[in-house]
Amino acid sequence: MSSFTNEIIRFIDKNFEQLGDISLRIWNFAELPLEEKRSSAILQEYLADNCFDLTIGLAGMDTAFLASWGSGSPVIGLLGEFDALPEMSQHISSEKKPIIEGAPGHACGHNLLGTGMAGAAVAVKELLKKHSLPGTIRFYGCPAEETMYGKIKMDEEHLFDDADICLSWHPKDGNAVSNFIHSAMVSLQFNFKGKAAHAAQSPEHGRSALDAVELMNVGANYLREHMIREARIHYVITNGGGRPNVVPSTAESWYYVRAPYKEQLDELVQRLIDVSRGAALMTGTQVSHEILSGCHNTVLNDSLNRLLYSSMTRIPVPAWSEEELEFAAKLQATVGKDLLREAISSYEITESEGQILHNKVAPLRSRPVFLAASTDVSNVSKTVPTAQVFTCCMPLGTPGHSWQVTASVGSSIGQKGMSYAAKVVADAAMVLFTKPTEVQNAQREFARRQEKISS
Ligand SMILES: [Zn+2]
Incomplete structure (x- = not known):
């Protein structure tokens, strides 16, 4: 010593x-x-x-x-x-x-x-x-x-x-x-914008941002099968609309994505962003995302x-x-x-x-x-x-x-x-x-x- x-x-x-x-x-x-x-x-x-x-x-x-x-x-x-x-x-x-x-x-x-x-x-x-x-x-x-x-x-x-x-x-x-x-991690928020309408009277005029959030989540859950097993995706819905009889014009989800290395994470996040675009296309809504934080x-x-x-x-x-x-x-x-x-x-x-x-x-x-x-x-x-x-x-x-x-x-x-x-x-x-x-x-x-x- x-x-x-x-x-x-x-x-x-x-x-x-x-x-x-x-x-x-x-x-x-x-x-x-x-x-x-x-x-x-x-x-x-x-x-x-x-x-x-x-x-x-x-x-x-x-x-x-x-x-x-x-x-x-x-x-x-x-x-x-x-x-x-x-x-x-x-x-x-x-x-x-x-x-x-x-x-x-x-x-x-x-x-x-x-x-x-x-x-x-x-x-x-x-x-x-x-x-x-x-x-x-x-x-x-x-x-x-x-x-x-x-x-x-x-x-x-x-x-x-x-x-x-x-x-x-x-x-x-x-x-x-x-x-x-x-793991490397990114915290990001997806914001969908659609068109409000009376959900019973004129749903055909509405474009539901909540539908987009739900379809994005479905897409993300299918994505899981085709990602490395060490990666993680978890989410919550932070805005799912106000009331059932109004087609929600805005909705929002919050995701954490993790992977052992930053390069793997960047690729996975890009695929998730593609999923959000697919959900917007399916529902006639617009999507944007914001990276809130992340670490190496x-x-x-x-x-x-x-x-x-x-x-x-x-x-x-x-x-x-x-x-x-x-x-x-x-x-x-x-x-x-x-x-x-x-x-x-x-x-x-x-x-x-x-x-x-x-x-x-x-x-x-x-x-x-x-x-x-x-x-x-x-x-x-x-x-x-x-x-x-x-x-x-x-x-x-x-x-x-x-x-x-x-x-x-x-x-x-x-x-x-x-x-x-x-x-x-x-x-x-x-x-x-x-x-x-x-x-x-x-x-x-x-x-x-x-x-x-x-x-
Ligand atoms: Zn600690």
């Missing part, structure tokens, strides 16, 4: 209480995307107190900020999130018990995510300063992950362009380096993943107390056995290892796993070499965006998982600051992958 690793472990352990307290305050604020004023402010204050320079308000978002310390290269960015989810309020309890019925809660653990990366940034700064090492450590305060907005806007404003590497983590039910390729697929970086894995295996995983195991077992009992089996297989957990709270690091997997879900971290990963780890902050098998997550990430289990993630990311960042070849390897791999994409 290098002396840096020991120093990082000591620093994060010494600050465990302060970081735990910040994460718990953000957990209590439970602010929705773009409303994270207090959550963003508390992280800003922590970083400013530790001599970081702050730029507050980025890419049109009041709660986005950049905290920076040091000068010159390399520039290593750590990504932090802090938004909550609606209707996920929950006590730190193994029974479903909202603090306020219907209020938001941290069911994705972003209270830990932001705090952990801020802690890692401060740990790295302490070491750079103490050892007079060159380079810049940055913390990106990224709002609105849950609406797939924050990092996409920040990327459009080129805020990641001059970083050499970005690292992050996400609270999960196990310890692993992420080999997930999250994840671009993995094996060089960074190997680096993170060696930090993960070098640093001891959290030791769970009897109370934590007991609480976790009760929480786990509220979740289906299928999810537990999936988790055990995905982290390659053997019988001798903990099956309630993960107590090992999953082997590094070279093959990527495609996920249907999407994340705005992917947009950072297409701009700058990026990688992330997962650490155990909840019982194995806990489903994402559930009340069980809110309960666990407010407890000491979540705080220990956060502390481990902060150590791992700070340790990997220190390797990047002290071994230029590691930065070059990651950047070379990134360039190779870009070439592949554009060829």
Whole structure:
């Protein structure tokens, strides 16, 4: 173990209480995307107190900020999130018990995510300063992950362009380096315009925009048979007319389309637009569409993943107390056995290892796993070499965006998982600051992958 690793472990352990307290305050604020004023402010204050320079308000978002310390290269960015989810309020309890019925809660653990990366940034700064090492450590305060907005806007404003590497983590039910390729996604709206008429008296004069919406949906459902199986199409009707006795002159549907790679997505979206045109032609209506948002697929970086894995295996995983195991077992009992089996297989957990709270690091997997879900971290990963780890902050098998997550990430289990993630990311960042070849390897791999994409 290098002396840096020991120093990082000591620093994060010494600050465990302060970081735990910040994460718990953000957990209590439970602010929705773009409303994270207090959550963003508390992280800003922590970083400013530790001599970081702050730029507050980025890419049109009041709660986005950049905290920076040091000068010159390399520039290593750590990504932090802090938004909550609606209707996920929950006590730190193994029974479903909202603090306020219907209020938001941290069911994705972003209270830990932001705090952990801020802690890692401060740990790295302490070491750079103490050892007079060159380079810049940055913390990106990224709002609105849950609406797939924050990092996409920040990327459009080129805020990641001059970083050499970005690292992050996400609270999960196990310890692993992420080999997930999250899908590329587009959210788009189709607007049909027809002609209103009395539905009984003179239907022949009407051209129904609702018919067009329905026929488009039928067409989209036939399209499913002839698309790659990893792709996804889901929709809702957001305007289906006013009342049955009036032929609807306007109607609207809202689609999400996903595919593992952006190129596959672009092709599928084009076919869906053709389906909408067909529906308009069939019904004598007009159609237009508007792209509301979208994100890229994840671009993995094996060089960074190997680096993170060696930090993960070098640093001891959290030791769970009897109370934590007991609480976790009760929480786990509220979740289906299928999810537990999936988790055990995905982290390659053997019988001798903990099956309630993960107590090992999953082997590094070279093959990527495609996920249907999407994340705005992917947009950072297409701009700058990026990688992330997962650490155990909840019982194995806990489903994402559930009340069980809110309960666990407010407890000491979540705080220990956060502390481990902060150590791992700070340790990997220190390797990047002290071994230029590691930065070059990651950047070379990134360039190779870009070439592949554009060829
Ligand atoms: Zn999340």
